[in-house]
Amino acid sequence: MENVDLHFEKAVGERIRRLRSDQKLTLDQLAELSGVSRAMISRVERGEASPTAALLARLCSALGTSLSVFFASEGEVTSPLARRGDQPVWRDPESGYLRRVVSPGGTGSRVDVVEVEFPAAAEVRFPGQQASHNQMQHVWLFEGEMELVVGETAHRLLPGDCLFMNVGDVHGFRNPTDKPARYAVIIDLGQR
The missing domain is CATH 1.10.260.40 (lambda repressor-like DNA-binding domains)
Known part of the structure; x- marks a missing residue:
């Protein structure tokens, strides 16, 4: 990337x-x-x-x-097409995971599409996210393996697997392997 x-x-x-x-x-x-x-x-x-x-x-x-x-872009729609080179990218300084906002900004869409590259052996833990309870998301794994803690349940995802969850219930993401993982997150932002 x-x-x-x-x-x-x-x-x-x-x-x-x-x-x-x-x-x-x-x-x-x-x-x-x-x-x-x-x-x-x-x-x-x-x-x-x-x-x-x-x-x-x-x-x-x-x-x-x-x-x-x-992370959703604000402002007027400049184009319904978001070219890869123009997509905002942010790296978590602690885990090193890379988050790319794939969706064109400013469209008013309730759906947000994000691409994530998650480093080998990295982990991110979240506190309860009360503000996110009106949002749902799919995590669709393309490469590698991931473990997600949603509520009280730990899920292990393999390539091709897709997990649906309430965003507010996500407590952690972990790559248990020595290889990077790559996945898409498709988020229904709920009422804005």
């Missing part, structure tokens, strides 16, 4: 700051709601630190949004 779009990384901090500002929350209030330190939120907003997937999920939940809605 191509290099991560650094502009997109910087946009993560700007988007968090805008969401916090729109809700008239101070850094201290967001820190209390999310369990993320004020200093870390400030660094993320200034583009000095890239949040991990777990940290970003905690911030999104405190801000009343989900990761998928957070």
